[in-house]
Amino acid sequence: MRLTLTDDEVMELMKSIAKSNYPLYSKIQKQYNDDINRDITKKQSSIQEATKSRERTAKAKILNAINILRLQGKEITPYAITKESGCSYNTVKKYYSKGVSDGR
Numbered sequence: 001m002r003l004t005l006t007d008d009e010v011m012e013l014m015k016s017i018a019k020s021n022y023p024l025y026s027k028i029q030k031q032y033n034d035d036i037n038r039d040i041t042k043k044q045s046s047i048q049e050a051t052k053s054r055e056r057t058a059k060a061k062i063l064n065a066i067n068i069l070r071l072q073g074k075e076i077t078p079y080a081i082t083k084e085s086g087c088s089y090n091t092v093k094k095y096y097s098k099g100v101s102d103g104r
Contacts, residue, residue: 061085062095 005013010032018025065085069076078096082089 058087058091059095061087062092 014025014029014032017028062081062085065081065087066076068084069080074080078089078092081087081092081096085092
């Protein structure tokens, strides 16, 4: 059986356990904190992974756009890359200024 308790209910329950059985309280408190930390770490990891994936996709689009512009003999500017890649101007500026066109 699984109970769903609010944070306030958990705290009240913990207080009453602490009064009667401190070792049990310590064990429950540690498990509760570990569960919370695990959820936060998992979420942060997922966010970082998604960000890296979006960055790789944007860089690939920008590099492809630069190569297409080179093949067409057109001037390579952030605006031209934006039009060709479909990425936002700010994204192109961000990676273009970091030298994505040089493969860095």
